Amino acid sequence: MTALLVxxxxxxxxxxxxxxxxxxxxxxxxxxxxxxxxxLLVTGIALLIAIERHGPQATQLSGWDAPFGITIVADLLSAIMVVISGMVATASAVYSAATVDARRTAFGYYPLTNFLLAGVAGAFLTGDLFNLYVWFEVMLIASFVLLALGGERPQLEGAVKYVAINLVASTMFLAAAGLIYGLTGTLNFADLAQRLPEAEPTGLVTAIAMLLLVAFGVKAAAFPLFFWLPASYHTPPADVAILFSGLLTKVGVYALLRTFTLLFDHDPGLIQPLFLWISSTTMVIGVLGALAQAEFRRVLSFHIVSQVGYMLLGIGLLTPLALAGAIFYIAHHMLAKTALFLVAGAVEGTRGSRALAQQGGLFERRPRLAMVFAIAALSLAGIPPLSGFVAKFVLVRAGLEAEAYLVVAAVLAVSLLTIVSMVKLWNEAFWKPAPEAEEGEGPTGAPAPAATSVGTATATSAGGGRWRLAAQLAPGAALALGGIALGIGAGPALDLSMRAAEQLLEPTAYLEAVLGEPA
Amino acid sequence: MNSIVLQAATRFLITLLLLFAVFLLIRGHNEPGGGFIAGLVVASAIALYALTCGMSAARTLMPLDPTILLGTGLAVALVSAVPGIIESGAPLDGVWGEVPLPGDRGVKLGSPLLFDLGVFFTVVGSAVTVLLSLSEEA
Structure with a gap:
C-alpha cells in the first residue's frame, strides 16, 4: 500500500x-x-481501485508515526483527483510533445511539467497542513517558470501578476499554518480534526479558517480573488495553459474541500452562507467576464472562474449530495475544460492568432476539431447526456433540497450564459467564413503577421505536420470522449462521488487510517 | 577583476572554503551544518573564483554541467529513500550501519547522509546555474 500511496x-x-x-x-x-x-494516471487508477476496495489508506514516510511523521493519506476524494489529474496531464503531455519548441525544451520544459505534476499529486495525497504548503510551493514554483518560459512580453506581464498574488496567498497560508500550530501543537490533518473542536479561543480558529479561505481562494480563483487567472492564462503558449487550466485551480478547490470539511466545521452559521455567497458571485462574475472577451483563451479563462463557483457550492451547502455534485463537477470540469483548451491551442496553431476576429472557417477546414469543441462546449454548458448536465443537475437538486433558491437561480442563469458564450466561440472560430487574409493557405498555416504571432504556431511549420496535427487533436478527442463516458456512465460515477462525499462528512475511516486507532 | 591581492587571496580561500564545505556536510549529521549550507559554501567558492578569474574559467572549474549536477543531486536524494523501503517499508526511513575503524572505534553512516549529499549537489548545481545564467545576461 505504501508504494501505491507514494x-x-x-x-x-x-x-x-x-x-x-x-x-x-x-x-x-x-x-x-x-x-x-x-x-501518474496508471498509479492513480491503481490507487483508486485499492481505496475503493479497502477504504482510506495512510502511510508514514520516514517511519515516524502520526502525528509526528510525514503522513501520506488517500481517501476516495484524493484518489479521484489523482486519476483525473493523470488524464489531464497525459492529454496535455501528448499535445506538448508535438508543440514545444527546442528553446523551451532546453530551458527545462519537461522536468518542470513533471515537477508540477508531482506537486499536484503530492497536494492531493498529503495528510499534513505544512506538507500541503510544501507541495503547493513545488507546484507553484514549477508553474512560475513554465508561465514565463519563452519570455514574450505579455507573458512576463501575466507571470508577474500570477507570481505576486500567489506569493501573497502563500504567505497567508504559512501564517495560518503557524497560528494553527501555536494553537494546537500539531499540523497533521487527522490530529487537527480531533483537537480543533476543543481549541480555545474559537475566535482564533475562525480567524485561521478565514486566512486559509483567502489563501486557497486565491489559488482556486474564487471571487473576489480571481483576477490573476484571466490576466495570465492567455499569455503563455497553449501547452502550458492546457496544463494549468486542468490542474492548478482544482488543487485550490481540493484544499478548500479538505480543510473546510475536516477541520473547520465549528461555525457552520458563518462559513456556509459565506461559501454560498462566494460561489454564486464567482459563478456570475466569471460568466459575465467571459461574455465580454474577444479572445478564445480569455473566454475560456473566465469560464474556469465561473466553474470554480459551482465546485465551491458543495462546501456552501455541505450536504452529501451537494459535495458529491461538487466532486463530480470537478471531474467533469477538468476533462471538459482541458479539452477546450486543447482545441484553443489547435485553433491558434492553425490560424496563427489568438483573437477570435482573426479566426473562422475552421468547421470547413478541421471538422474533427470542430466536433471535439462542440462536445466539450456543450458538456460545459450542461446539455444532456453529457457530463456537465449530470453535474449541474445534482448541484441544482442539492440546492433545492437545502432550499437555497437564490443559488439555484444563479446556477441556472449561469448555465444559460455559458451556452451563449460557447455559441459565440463556435460562431467566431468555426462557423463564420475565414478572414480574407488567411484564405488559400496550406493545411498547416503560414506564419502569421508579427503582431498576432503565437509561440506555438512555429511548431507546425516543420516536417511531420500530419503527426503533429494528430497529436494536437487526439488528446482533446480522448478527453471529450471521457466526458461523454462520464455523462452516460453517470450512475456508477455519481455513486463513487457520493461515497467520497460521505467520507468527507464522516471522516472516521480517514482518522483511523492516519492515527491507527479507532477514533 | 584584475587585482593581484584578490587573486592571491582567492587561491588560499578556495581551498579553505572547499574543505570547510566537506566539514560542514559531515558535521550536519549531529550538529548544525549539513548539505544545504555546505552546498552554499561551495557555490560561494565558485562565485569567488568567477569574480577573480572570469566566468569561463569558473565554468571549466566545474567537472559537470551544473544542470546535470542538479539532476544528480535530486537523483541521489531520491535514491536515499530506497534503503528505508527495503529495511522497514517506510520510504526515507533512516538506515544506519557502522563502519569499523582501527582501534575499537567506528563511524556510523546512514541513508540520511546520502540524502544530505543529494541536497549538497542540488544546491551547488542550482546556485551555479543561477550564477552562470545571470552572468550571461550581463
Whole structure:
C-alpha cells in the first residue's frame, strides 16, 4: 500500500530527475514528459481501485508515526483527483510533445511539467497542513517558470501578476499554518480534526479558517480573488495553459474541500452562507467576464472562474449530495475544460492568432476539431447526456433540497450564459467564413503577421505536420470522449462521488487510517 | 577583476572554503551544518573564483554541467529513500550501519547522509546555474 500511496508523486518526480540528467536529448525528454504523466494516471487508477476496495489508506514516510511523521493519506476524494489529474496531464503531455519548441525544451520544459505534476499529486495525497504548503510551493514554483518560459512580453506581464498574488496567498497560508500550530501543537490533518473542536479561543480558529479561505481562494480563483487567472492564462503558449487550466485551480478547490470539511466545521452559521455567497458571485462574475472577451483563451479563462463557483457550492451547502455534485463537477470540469483548451491551442496553431476576429472557417477546414469543441462546449454548458448536465443537475437538486433558491437561480442563469458564450466561440472560430487574409493557405498555416504571432504556431511549420496535427487533436478527442463516458456512465460515477462525499462528512475511516486507532 | 591581492587571496580561500564545505556536510549529521549550507559554501567558492578569474574559467572549474549536477543531486536524494523501503517499508526511513575503524572505534553512516549529499549537489548545481545564467545576461 505504501508504494501505491507514494507512486503518484514519486513517478513524475523520477521522470523529472531523469529528464534533467538527459537534458541534451530532446527525444528522451519528450518520452519522459509523457511517461511521467502516464505514470501518474496508471498509479492513480491503481490507487483508486485499492481505496475503493479497502477504504482510506495512510502511510508514514520516514517511519515516524502520526502525528509526528510525514503522513501520506488517500481517501476516495484524493484518489479521484489523482486519476483525473493523470488524464489531464497525459492529454496535455501528448499535445506538448508535438508543440514545444527546442528553446523551451532546453530551458527545462519537461522536468518542470513533471515537477508540477508531482506537486499536484503530492497536494492531493498529503495528510499534513505544512506538507500541503510544501507541495503547493513545488507546484507553484514549477508553474512560475513554465508561465514565463519563452519570455514574450505579455507573458512576463501575466507571470508577474500570477507570481505576486500567489506569493501573497502563500504567505497567508504559512501564517495560518503557524497560528494553527501555536494553537494546537500539531499540523497533521487527522490530529487537527480531533483537537480543533476543543481549541480555545474559537475566535482564533475562525480567524485561521478565514486566512486559509483567502489563501486557497486565491489559488482556486474564487471571487473576489480571481483576477490573476484571466490576466495570465492567455499569455503563455497553449501547452502550458492546457496544463494549468486542468490542474492548478482544482488543487485550490481540493484544499478548500479538505480543510473546510475536516477541520473547520465549528461555525457552520458563518462559513456556509459565506461559501454560498462566494460561489454564486464567482459563478456570475466569471460568466459575465467571459461574455465580454474577444479572445478564445480569455473566454475560456473566465469560464474556469465561473466553474470554480459551482465546485465551491458543495462546501456552501455541505450536504452529501451537494459535495458529491461538487466532486463530480470537478471531474467533469477538468476533462471538459482541458479539452477546450486543447482545441484553443489547435485553433491558434492553425490560424496563427489568438483573437477570435482573426479566426473562422475552421468547421470547413478541421471538422474533427470542430466536433471535439462542440462536445466539450456543450458538456460545459450542461446539455444532456453529457457530463456537465449530470453535474449541474445534482448541484441544482442539492440546492433545492437545502432550499437555497437564490443559488439555484444563479446556477441556472449561469448555465444559460455559458451556452451563449460557447455559441459565440463556435460562431467566431468555426462557423463564420475565414478572414480574407488567411484564405488559400496550406493545411498547416503560414506564419502569421508579427503582431498576432503565437509561440506555438512555429511548431507546425516543420516536417511531420500530419503527426503533429494528430497529436494536437487526439488528446482533446480522448478527453471529450471521457466526458461523454462520464455523462452516460453517470450512475456508477455519481455513486463513487457520493461515497467520497460521505467520507468527507464522516471522516472516521480517514482518522483511523492516519492515527491507527479507532477514533 | 584584475587585482593581484584578490587573486592571491582567492587561491588560499578556495581551498579553505572547499574543505570547510566537506566539514560542514559531515558535521550536519549531529550538529548544525549539513548539505544545504555546505552546498552554499561551495557555490560561494565558485562565485569567488568567477569574480577573480572570469566566468569561463569558473565554468571549466566545474567537472559537470551544473544542470546535470542538479539532476544528480535530486537523483541521489531520491535514491536515499530506497534503503528505508527495503529495511522497514517506510520510504526515507533512516538506515544506519557502522563502519569499523582501527582501534575499537567506528563511524556510523546512514541513508540520511546520502540524502544530505543529494541536497549538497542540488544546491551547488542550482546556485551555479543561477550564477552562470545571470552572468550571461550581463
Amino acid at each position: 507512486a503518484p508523486f514519486a513517478v513524475p518526480m523520477i521522470a523529472a530527475v531523469l529528464a534533467m540528467l538527459g537534458h541534451r536529448s530532446v527525444k528522451l525528454q519528450r518520452i519522459l514528459g509523457v511517461a511521467g504523466a502516464l505514470g
